[in-house]
Amino acid sequence: MNEQARRRPSKTYRRPKKDPVRILAFEALRAVDERAAYANLVLPPLLKKAREVGDFDNRDAALATELVYGTLRRQGTYDAIISACIDRPLRQVDPPVLDVLALGAHQLLGTRIPTHAAVSASVELARVVLGDGRAKFVNAVLRKISKDDLDAWVERVAPPYDEDAEDHLAVVHSHPRWIVSALWDALGGGRAGIEDLLEADNERPEVTLVARPGRVSADALLDTLGEESGLPGRWSPYAVRLTEGGEPGAIDAVREGRAGVQDEGSQLVAVALANAPLEGTDNRWLDGCAGPGGKAALLAALAAERGAHLLASEKQPHRARLVERALAGNPGPYQVITADGTRPPWRPGVFDRVLVDVPCTGLGALRRRPEARWRRRPEDLEGFAPLQRSLLREALKAVRVGGVVGYATCSPHLAETRVVVEDVLKGRGGPAAEAEWVDARPLMPGVAALGDGPDVQLWPHVHGTDAMYLALLRRTA
Secondary structure, three states: OOHHHHHOOOOOOOOOOOOHHHHHHHHHHHHHHHOOOOHHHHHHHHHHHHHHHOOOOHHHHHHHHHHHHHHHHOHHHHHHHHHHOOOOOHHHOOHHHHHHHHHHHHHHHHOOOOHHHHHHHHHHHHHHHOOHHHHHHHHHHHHHHOOOOHHHHHHHHOOOOOOOHHHHHHHHHOOOHHHHHHHHHHHOOOHHHHHHHHHHHOOOOOOEEEEOOOOOOHHHHHHHHOOOOEEEOOOOOOEEEEOOOOOHHHOHHHHOOOEEEOOHHHHHHHHHHHHOOOOOOOOEEEEOOOOOOHHHHHHHHHHHHOOOEEEEEEOOHHHHHHHHHHHOOOOOOEEEEEOOOOOOOOOOOOEEEEEEEOOOOOHHHOOOOOOHHHHOOOOHHHHHHHHHHHHHHHHHHHEEEEEEEEEEEOOOOHHHOHHHHHHHHHOOOOOOOOEEEEOOHHHOOOOOOOOOOOOEEOOHHHHOOOOOEEEEEEEOO
Protein backbone atom coordinates (compact mmCIF):
# COMPACT_ATOMS: atom_id res chain seq x y z
CA MET A 1 0.00 0.00 0.00
CA ASN A 2 1.45 3.37 -0.98
CA GLU A 3 1.78 6.33 1.36
CA GLN A 4 -1.12 8.24 -0.24
CA ALA A 5 -3.51 5.31 0.27
CA ARG A 6 -2.47 4.99 3.92
CA ARG A 7 -3.21 8.68 4.51
CA ARG A 8 -6.64 8.64 2.81
CA PRO A 9 -9.31 8.96 5.57
CA SER A 10 -11.56 5.92 5.95
CA LYS A 11 -15.34 6.29 5.67
CA THR A 12 -16.82 6.37 9.16
CA TYR A 13 -20.37 5.72 10.31
CA ARG A 14 -22.31 8.84 11.31
CA ARG A 15 -24.83 8.37 14.07
CA PRO A 16 -28.28 9.73 13.03
CA LYS A 17 -29.44 12.90 14.72
CA LYS A 18 -32.47 12.45 16.94
CA ASP A 19 -35.10 15.13 16.41
CA PRO A 20 -37.52 14.95 19.36
CA VAL A 21 -40.29 16.85 17.54
CA ARG A 22 -40.39 14.55 14.53
CA ILE A 23 -39.90 11.41 16.60
CA LEU A 24 -42.90 12.41 18.72
CA ALA A 25 -44.98 13.07 15.60
CA PHE A 26 -44.00 9.66 14.22
CA GLU A 27 -44.93 7.95 17.50
CA ALA A 28 -48.34 9.63 17.44
CA LEU A 29 -49.00 8.48 13.88
CA ARG A 30 -47.97 4.93 14.72
CA ALA A 31 -50.38 4.90 17.67
CA VAL A 32 -53.20 6.09 15.41
CA ASP A 33 -52.44 3.32 12.91
CA GLU A 34 -51.51 0.42 15.19
CA ARG A 35 -53.91 0.95 18.08
CA ALA A 36 -56.75 2.72 16.24
CA ALA A 37 -56.15 5.58 18.66
CA TYR A 38 -57.31 9.15 18.12
CA ALA A 39 -54.70 11.87 17.78
CA ASN A 40 -56.54 14.20 20.14
CA LEU A 41 -56.18 11.56 22.87
CA VAL A 42 -52.67 10.34 22.02
CA LEU A 43 -50.92 13.66 21.44
CA PRO A 44 -51.49 15.52 24.76
CA PRO A 45 -49.78 12.90 26.98
CA LEU A 46 -46.89 12.62 24.52
CA LEU A 47 -46.43 16.39 24.59
CA LYS A 48 -46.66 16.47 28.37
CA LYS A 49 -44.01 13.79 28.73
CA ALA A 50 -41.74 15.55 26.22
CA ARG A 51 -41.95 18.76 28.23
CA GLU A 52 -41.16 16.94 31.45
CA VAL A 53 -38.14 14.96 30.28
CA GLY A 54 -36.45 17.36 27.88
CA ASP A 55 -36.03 20.80 26.39
CA PHE A 56 -39.40 20.86 24.58
CA ASP A 57 -40.97 24.30 24.39
CA ASN A 58 -44.25 25.69 23.05
CA ARG A 59 -42.84 26.10 19.54
CA ASP A 60 -41.80 22.45 19.50
CA ALA A 61 -45.28 21.42 20.69
CA ALA A 62 -46.92 23.57 18.00
CA LEU A 63 -44.75 22.04 15.26
CA ALA A 64 -45.40 18.48 16.47
CA THR A 65 -49.13 19.16 16.57
CA GLU A 66 -49.11 20.61 13.04
CA LEU A 67 -47.13 17.66 11.71
CA VAL A 68 -49.53 15.10 13.20
CA TYR A 69 -52.82 16.77 12.33
CA GLY A 70 -51.67 18.11 8.99
CA THR A 71 -50.42 14.70 7.90
CA LEU A 72 -53.65 12.98 8.97
CA ARG A 73 -55.89 15.57 7.28
CA ARG A 74 -54.03 15.40 3.98
CA GLN A 75 -53.27 11.69 4.08
CA GLY A 76 -55.36 10.86 1.02
CA THR A 77 -53.67 13.51 -1.11
CA TYR A 78 -50.21 12.55 0.10
CA ASP A 79 -50.88 8.86 -0.52
CA ALA A 80 -51.77 9.64 -4.13
CA ILE A 81 -48.57 11.66 -4.55
CA ILE A 82 -46.36 9.06 -2.87
CA SER A 83 -47.93 6.36 -5.03
CA ALA A 84 -46.91 8.31 -8.15
CA CYS A 85 -43.30 8.34 -6.92
CA ILE A 86 -42.79 4.64 -6.24
CA ASP A 87 -42.70 1.53 -8.42
CA ARG A 88 -44.95 -0.69 -6.30
CA PRO A 89 -48.52 -0.57 -4.98
CA LEU A 90 -48.85 1.61 -1.91
CA ARG A 91 -50.22 -1.30 0.14
CA GLN A 92 -46.85 -3.07 -0.27
CA VAL A 93 -45.00 -0.29 1.57
CA ASP A 94 -44.62 -0.94 5.29
CA PRO A 95 -46.90 1.36 7.34
CA PRO A 96 -44.02 2.88 9.39
CA VAL A 97 -42.27 3.82 6.15
CA LEU A 98 -45.48 5.37 4.84
CA ASP A 99 -45.79 7.42 8.02
CA VAL A 100 -42.29 8.85 7.57
CA LEU A 101 -42.99 9.55 3.90
CA ALA A 102 -46.30 11.26 4.72
CA LEU A 103 -44.64 13.39 7.41
CA GLY A 104 -42.01 14.39 4.89
CA ALA A 105 -44.59 15.11 2.21
CA HIS A 106 -46.52 17.35 4.59
CA GLN A 107 -43.39 19.31 5.44
CA LEU A 108 -42.60 19.73 1.74
CA LEU A 109 -46.09 20.50 0.47
CA GLY A 110 -48.11 21.72 3.45
CA THR A 111 -45.74 23.87 5.52
CA ARG A 112 -43.20 26.65 5.04
CA ILE A 113 -40.29 24.47 6.11
CA PRO A 114 -37.50 24.90 3.51
CA THR A 115 -37.17 22.02 1.06
CA HIS A 116 -33.66 20.98 2.08
CA ALA A 117 -34.60 21.02 5.76
CA ALA A 118 -37.78 19.01 5.20
CA VAL A 119 -35.92 16.31 3.24
CA SER A 120 -32.89 16.09 5.51
CA ALA A 121 -34.98 16.03 8.71
CA SER A 122 -37.22 13.29 7.30
CA VAL A 123 -34.25 11.20 6.20
CA GLU A 124 -32.67 11.56 9.63
CA LEU A 125 -35.96 10.48 11.20
CA ALA A 126 -35.99 7.46 8.89
CA ARG A 127 -32.47 6.54 9.95
CA VAL A 128 -33.50 6.65 13.61
CA VAL A 129 -36.82 4.78 13.38
CA LEU A 130 -36.39 2.64 10.25
CA GLY A 131 -32.67 2.12 9.67
CA ASP A 132 -30.21 3.24 7.01
CA GLY A 133 -31.49 0.95 4.26
CA ARG A 134 -35.06 2.23 4.27
CA ALA A 135 -33.82 5.78 4.86
CA LYS A 136 -32.33 5.67 1.37
CA PHE A 137 -35.76 4.79 -0.03
CA VAL A 138 -37.32 7.68 1.91
CA ASN A 139 -34.66 10.05 0.59
CA ALA A 140 -35.28 9.01 -3.03
CA VAL A 141 -39.06 9.38 -2.78
CA LEU A 142 -38.98 12.74 -1.00
CA ARG A 143 -36.54 14.16 -3.53
CA LYS A 144 -39.03 13.29 -6.26
CA ILE A 145 -41.85 14.93 -4.32
CA SER A 146 -39.76 18.06 -3.70
CA LYS A 147 -39.54 18.81 -7.45
CA ASP A 148 -43.09 20.24 -7.54
CA ASP A 149 -45.44 22.11 -5.24
CA LEU A 150 -48.80 20.85 -3.99
CA ASP A 151 -50.87 22.43 -6.75
CA ALA A 152 -48.73 20.88 -9.47
CA TRP A 153 -48.86 17.47 -7.83
CA VAL A 154 -52.63 17.59 -7.37
CA GLU A 155 -53.12 18.51 -11.01
CA ARG A 156 -51.03 15.49 -11.93
CA VAL A 157 -52.55 12.83 -9.64
CA ALA A 158 -56.22 13.88 -9.39
CA PRO A 159 -58.58 12.88 -12.23
CA PRO A 160 -60.22 15.84 -14.01
CA TYR A 161 -63.39 17.11 -12.37
CA ASP A 162 -65.38 16.77 -15.57
CA GLU A 163 -64.47 13.08 -15.88
CA ASP A 164 -65.03 12.00 -12.25
CA ALA A 165 -66.15 14.78 -9.94
CA GLU A 166 -66.27 12.72 -6.74
CA ASP A 167 -62.86 11.12 -7.24
CA HIS A 168 -61.37 14.50 -8.16
CA LEU A 169 -62.71 16.04 -4.93
CA ALA A 170 -61.58 12.99 -2.92
CA VAL A 171 -57.96 13.40 -4.03
CA VAL A 172 -57.85 17.20 -3.97
CA HIS A 173 -59.47 17.54 -0.55
CA SER A 174 -58.25 14.29 1.01
CA HIS A 175 -61.52 12.53 1.84
CA PRO A 176 -62.58 8.98 0.94
CA ARG A 177 -64.82 8.99 -2.11
CA TRP A 178 -67.82 7.56 -0.25
CA ILE A 179 -67.66 10.39 2.30
CA VAL A 180 -67.48 12.98 -0.48
CA SER A 181 -70.61 11.44 -2.00
CA ALA A 182 -72.46 11.31 1.35
CA LEU A 183 -71.61 14.89 2.29
CA TRP A 184 -72.59 16.15 -1.15
CA ASP A 185 -75.97 14.42 -0.87
CA ALA A 186 -76.57 15.93 2.56
CA LEU A 187 -75.44 19.39 1.52
CA GLY A 188 -77.11 19.56 -1.88
CA GLY A 189 -76.21 22.30 -4.34
CA GLY A 190 -73.29 22.58 -6.71
CA ARG A 191 -69.53 22.34 -6.65
CA ALA A 192 -68.74 25.44 -4.61
CA GLY A 193 -70.57 24.30 -1.48
CA ILE A 194 -69.05 20.83 -1.31
CA GLU A 195 -65.55 22.19 -1.94
CA ASP A 196 -66.01 24.74 0.85
CA LEU A 197 -67.17 21.99 3.21
CA LEU A 198 -64.34 19.60 2.37
CA GLU A 199 -61.79 22.37 2.74
CA ALA A 200 -63.27 23.36 6.10
CA ASP A 201 -62.74 19.77 7.26
CA ASN A 202 -59.02 20.27 6.60
CA GLU A 203 -58.70 23.45 8.64
CA ARG A 204 -57.67 23.55 12.26
CA PRO A 205 -60.82 24.18 14.35
CA GLU A 206 -61.00 26.85 16.99
CA VAL A 207 -61.00 25.81 20.61
CA THR A 208 -64.33 26.92 22.08
CA LEU A 209 -65.25 27.06 25.75
CA VAL A 210 -68.68 26.92 27.33
CA ALA A 211 -69.36 29.09 30.36
CA ARG A 212 -71.66 26.99 32.50
CA PRO A 213 -74.65 29.05 33.73
CA GLY A 214 -74.80 29.68 37.44
CA ARG A 215 -71.06 29.07 37.78
CA VAL A 216 -69.44 31.61 35.45
CA SER A 217 -70.72 33.90 32.70
CA ALA A 218 -69.26 34.25 29.24
CA ASP A 219 -68.47 37.91 29.98
CA ALA A 220 -66.61 37.00 33.17
CA LEU A 221 -64.68 34.32 31.31
CA LEU A 222 -63.76 36.82 28.60
CA ASP A 223 -62.61 39.32 31.23
CA THR A 224 -60.38 36.67 32.75
CA LEU A 225 -58.85 35.74 29.41
CA GLY A 226 -58.41 39.27 28.09
CA GLU A 227 -58.81 40.51 24.53
CA GLU A 228 -55.63 38.81 23.33
CA SER A 229 -56.71 35.34 24.45
CA GLY A 230 -60.48 35.19 24.10
CA LEU A 231 -63.28 36.19 21.71
CA PRO A 232 -67.06 35.99 22.12
CA GLY A 233 -68.84 33.04 20.56
CA ARG A 234 -70.57 33.53 17.23
CA TRP A 235 -73.93 32.04 18.17
CA SER A 236 -74.19 30.61 21.68
CA PRO A 237 -74.59 33.05 24.60
CA TYR A 238 -72.35 30.75 26.64
CA ALA A 239 -69.49 30.40 24.13
CA VAL A 240 -66.01 31.88 24.32
CA ARG A 241 -63.47 31.23 21.56
CA LEU A 242 -59.80 30.92 22.41
CA THR A 243 -57.32 32.66 20.17
CA GLU A 244 -54.64 30.55 18.51
CA GLY A 245 -52.29 29.01 21.02
CA GLY A 246 -54.69 29.26 23.95
CA GLU A 247 -54.42 26.34 26.37
CA PRO A 248 -57.73 25.38 28.03
CA GLY A 249 -56.04 23.41 30.80
CA ALA A 250 -54.30 26.56 32.03
CA ILE A 251 -57.60 28.38 32.67
CA ASP A 252 -58.82 28.30 36.28
CA ALA A 253 -62.50 28.14 35.31
CA VAL A 254 -61.86 25.04 33.18
CA ARG A 255 -59.81 23.31 35.87
CA GLU A 256 -62.55 24.02 38.41
CA GLY A 257 -65.37 22.81 36.13
CA ARG A 258 -67.08 26.20 35.90
CA ALA A 259 -66.32 26.14 32.18
CA GLY A 260 -65.46 23.40 29.73
CA VAL A 261 -64.27 22.78 26.21
CA GLN A 262 -67.30 22.38 23.95
CA ASP A 263 -67.94 23.07 20.28
CA GLU A 264 -70.48 25.82 19.71
CA GLY A 265 -72.70 23.47 17.72
CA SER A 266 -73.06 21.17 20.71
CA GLN A 267 -73.95 24.15 22.87
CA LEU A 268 -76.66 25.20 20.41
CA VAL A 269 -78.22 21.74 20.49
CA ALA A 270 -78.45 21.69 24.29
CA VAL A 271 -79.78 25.25 24.51
CA ALA A 272 -82.41 24.63 21.80
CA LEU A 273 -83.77 21.62 23.68
CA ALA A 274 -83.78 23.55 26.95
CA ASN A 275 -85.71 26.45 25.39
CA ALA A 276 -88.24 24.44 23.38
CA PRO A 277 -91.75 25.60 24.43
CA LEU A 278 -93.66 23.35 26.85
CA GLU A 279 -97.03 23.41 28.49
CA GLY A 280 -97.32 22.12 32.04
CA THR A 281 -94.51 20.76 34.17
CA ASP A 282 -90.85 21.33 33.42
CA ASN A 283 -88.94 19.76 36.26
CA ARG A 284 -87.51 16.43 35.02
CA TRP A 285 -84.93 16.28 32.26
CA LEU A 286 -83.06 13.31 30.79
CA ASP A 287 -79.85 13.04 28.83
CA GLY A 288 -80.11 9.48 27.55
CA CYS A 289 -76.64 9.23 25.91
CA ALA A 290 -74.69 11.50 28.22
CA GLY A 291 -71.07 10.50 27.69
CA PRO A 292 -68.60 12.13 27.76
CA GLY A 293 -70.65 14.82 29.51
CA GLY A 294 -70.34 18.13 27.69
CA LYS A 295 -74.02 18.53 26.79
CA ALA A 296 -75.09 16.99 30.11
CA ALA A 297 -73.09 19.59 32.03
CA LEU A 298 -74.70 22.46 30.12
CA LEU A 299 -78.17 20.92 30.46
CA ALA A 300 -77.64 20.40 34.19
CA ALA A 301 -76.68 24.04 34.62
CA LEU A 302 -79.68 25.24 32.62
CA ALA A 303 -81.99 22.88 34.52
CA ALA A 304 -80.63 24.13 37.84
CA GLU A 305 -81.61 27.71 36.97
CA ARG A 306 -85.25 26.53 36.73
CA GLY A 307 -85.16 24.19 39.67
CA ALA A 308 -85.33 21.15 37.40
CA HIS A 309 -83.56 17.82 37.92
CA LEU A 310 -81.33 16.21 35.29
CA LEU A 311 -80.83 12.47 35.00
CA ALA A 312 -77.71 11.74 32.94
CA SER A 313 -77.53 8.16 31.67
CA GLU A 314 -74.59 6.54 29.94
CA LYS A 315 -74.18 2.90 28.94
CA GLN A 316 -70.39 2.65 29.15
CA PRO A 317 -69.03 2.79 32.74
CA HIS A 318 -65.84 4.66 31.82
CA ARG A 319 -67.86 7.28 29.95
CA ALA A 320 -70.29 7.53 32.86
CA ARG A 321 -67.33 8.44 35.05
CA LEU A 322 -66.47 11.23 32.60
CA VAL A 323 -70.05 12.49 32.93
CA GLU A 324 -69.74 12.51 36.73
CA ARG A 325 -66.55 14.52 36.43
CA ALA A 326 -68.15 17.01 34.03
CA LEU A 327 -71.16 17.54 36.32
CA ALA A 328 -69.23 17.75 39.57
CA GLY A 329 -69.99 21.01 41.35
CA ASN A 330 -73.22 21.70 39.46
CA PRO A 331 -75.41 23.78 41.82
CA GLY A 332 -78.68 22.04 41.00
CA PRO A 333 -79.98 18.51 41.55
CA TYR A 334 -78.71 15.86 39.16
CA GLN A 335 -77.95 12.15 39.04
CA VAL A 336 -75.58 10.13 36.86
CA ILE A 337 -76.35 6.47 36.20
CA THR A 338 -74.88 3.71 34.07
CA ALA A 339 -77.73 2.36 31.95
CA ASP A 340 -78.62 1.27 28.42
CA GLY A 341 -80.98 3.75 26.79
CA THR A 342 -82.46 1.01 24.62
CA ARG A 343 -83.49 -0.93 27.76
CA PRO A 344 -84.03 1.90 30.21
CA PRO A 345 -84.55 1.49 33.97
CA TRP A 346 -86.84 4.52 34.22
CA ARG A 347 -90.62 4.44 33.91
CA PRO A 348 -92.17 5.69 30.65
CA GLY A 349 -93.68 9.15 30.37
CA VAL A 350 -91.92 10.71 33.34
CA PHE A 351 -89.64 13.31 31.73
CA ASP A 352 -90.44 16.76 30.36
CA ARG A 353 -87.36 17.09 28.17
CA VAL A 354 -85.16 14.32 26.76
CA LEU A 355 -81.94 14.53 24.75
CA VAL A 356 -80.48 11.58 22.84
CA ASP A 357 -77.18 12.47 21.20
CA VAL A 358 -76.84 9.08 19.55
CA PRO A 359 -73.67 7.15 18.66
CA CYS A 360 -72.81 7.74 15.00
CA THR A 361 -70.04 7.74 12.40
CA GLY A 362 -68.78 11.14 13.60
CA LEU A 363 -68.55 12.52 10.06
CA GLY A 364 -69.51 15.93 11.44
CA ALA A 365 -66.30 16.24 13.46
CA LEU A 366 -63.67 15.41 10.85
CA ARG A 367 -61.90 18.69 11.63
CA ARG A 368 -61.20 17.44 15.15
CA ARG A 369 -60.70 13.76 14.38
CA PRO A 370 -59.20 13.67 10.89
CA GLU A 371 -58.20 10.02 11.20
CA ALA A 372 -61.88 9.04 11.46
CA ARG A 373 -62.35 9.67 7.72
CA TRP A 374 -59.85 6.88 6.94
CA ARG A 375 -61.17 4.55 9.63
CA ARG A 376 -64.88 4.67 8.87
CA ARG A 377 -66.49 2.46 6.22
CA PRO A 378 -69.91 2.72 4.51
CA GLU A 379 -70.99 -0.48 6.24
CA ASP A 380 -70.61 1.27 9.62
CA LEU A 381 -73.90 3.02 8.88
CA GLU A 382 -75.70 -0.32 8.97
CA GLY A 383 -74.25 -1.03 12.39
CA PHE A 384 -75.44 2.26 13.88
CA ALA A 385 -78.89 2.30 12.26
CA PRO A 386 -80.78 -0.07 14.61
CA LEU A 387 -79.25 1.56 17.69
CA GLN A 388 -80.13 5.09 16.59
CA ARG A 389 -83.76 4.16 15.89
CA SER A 390 -84.09 2.23 19.14
CA LEU A 391 -82.69 5.10 21.21
CA LEU A 392 -85.09 7.58 19.59
CA ARG A 393 -88.10 5.30 20.12
CA GLU A 394 -87.24 4.81 23.79
CA ALA A 395 -86.68 8.55 24.22
CA LEU A 396 -90.18 9.23 22.89
CA LYS A 397 -91.57 6.68 25.34
CA ALA A 398 -89.65 8.29 28.21
CA VAL A 399 -91.08 11.78 27.67
CA ARG A 400 -94.57 12.73 28.84
CA VAL A 401 -97.34 13.73 26.45
CA GLY A 402 -96.56 17.32 25.48
CA GLY A 403 -92.89 16.89 26.35
CA VAL A 404 -90.04 17.36 23.88
CA VAL A 405 -87.32 15.04 22.65
CA GLY A 406 -84.15 16.23 20.97
CA TYR A 407 -82.53 13.77 18.56
CA ALA A 408 -78.96 14.87 17.90
CA THR A 409 -76.00 13.44 16.07
CA CYS A 410 -72.56 14.67 15.08
CA SER A 411 -73.01 13.55 11.49
CA PRO A 412 -74.68 15.17 8.49
CA HIS A 413 -75.17 11.83 6.72
CA LEU A 414 -78.83 11.60 5.77
CA ALA A 415 -78.94 7.95 6.87
CA GLU A 416 -78.11 9.10 10.42
CA THR A 417 -80.23 12.23 10.54
CA ARG A 418 -83.57 12.88 8.87
CA VAL A 419 -84.01 9.32 7.61
CA VAL A 420 -83.82 7.99 11.18
CA VAL A 421 -86.42 10.48 12.43
CA GLU A 422 -88.80 9.85 9.54
CA ASP A 423 -88.50 6.08 9.95
CA VAL A 424 -89.44 6.33 13.62
CA LEU A 425 -92.32 8.75 13.00
CA LYS A 426 -93.73 6.68 10.13
CA GLY A 427 -93.31 3.32 11.83
CA ARG A 428 -90.73 1.81 9.49
CA GLY A 429 -89.23 -1.11 11.37
CA GLY A 430 -91.50 -0.64 14.40
CA PRO A 431 -94.69 1.00 15.63
CA ALA A 432 -95.20 4.58 14.47
CA ALA A 433 -94.31 7.11 17.15
CA GLU A 434 -97.09 9.43 18.23
CA ALA A 435 -95.12 12.63 17.92
CA GLU A 436 -94.87 15.76 15.78
CA TRP A 437 -92.03 17.92 14.55
CA VAL A 438 -91.09 21.07 16.45
CA ASP A 439 -89.38 23.73 14.35
CA ALA A 440 -85.87 23.97 15.82
CA ARG A 441 -84.81 27.03 13.84
CA PRO A 442 -86.40 29.73 16.06
CA LEU A 443 -84.60 28.14 19.02
CA MET A 444 -81.24 29.10 17.51
CA PRO A 445 -81.81 32.87 17.25
CA GLY A 446 -79.36 34.78 15.11
CA VAL A 447 -77.86 31.66 13.54
CA ALA A 448 -77.75 32.09 9.77
CA ALA A 449 -78.59 29.64 6.98
CA LEU A 450 -80.54 27.03 8.94
CA GLY A 451 -82.39 25.74 5.90
CA ASP A 452 -86.04 24.87 5.37
CA GLY A 453 -86.55 23.14 8.74
CA PRO A 454 -88.11 21.90 10.86
CA ASP A 455 -84.85 20.17 11.72
CA VAL A 456 -81.46 21.88 11.72
CA GLN A 457 -78.15 20.89 10.17
CA LEU A 458 -75.10 22.94 11.16
CA TRP A 459 -72.01 23.07 8.92
CA PRO A 460 -68.29 23.81 9.51
CA HIS A 461 -67.98 26.00 6.42
CA VAL A 462 -71.20 27.95 7.11
CA HIS A 463 -71.42 28.19 10.90
CA GLY A 464 -67.86 27.45 12.03
CA THR A 465 -69.15 24.53 14.13
CA ASP A 466 -69.06 20.78 13.90
CA ALA A 467 -71.74 19.42 11.55
CA MET A 468 -74.29 18.82 14.32
CA TYR A 469 -77.83 17.75 13.49
CA LEU A 470 -80.89 18.38 15.66
CA ALA A 471 -84.52 17.28 15.32
CA LEU A 472 -87.05 18.30 17.98
CA LEU A 473 -90.16 16.15 18.46
CA ARG A 474 -93.15 16.68 20.74
CA ARG A 475 -95.00 13.60 21.99
CA THR A 476 -98.69 13.88 21.11
CA ALA A 477 -100.22 10.79 22.75
